[in-house]
């Protein structure tokens with residue numbers, strides 16, 4: 001098997017590339033104060049503290065988010081967040 005570099009949830013050092021080495025999706029590196037988190041470049045809307053999805057809000061990785069979809073929580077306002085690419089990469093899901 002051919003060895004290829006891959007992204008992890010957190011990196012000690014910022015990668016010197018701005019795309020996923022597996023699927024070539026554009027990556028935005030977010031520094032949380034300790035580690036670098038490679039995220040999808042496009043923000044998504046989420047509800048914090050409502051589910052089990054991981055997302056980065058204001059440089060903080062949360063483990064209890066729910067992805068927004070219209071009408072699921074009509075009384076809550078969703079917020080913009082970035083998703084760590086390890087959870088969206090279709091090559092890593094294979």
Ligand SMILES: [Zn+2]
Nearest residue numbers: 020022023089
């Ligand atoms: Zn990828």
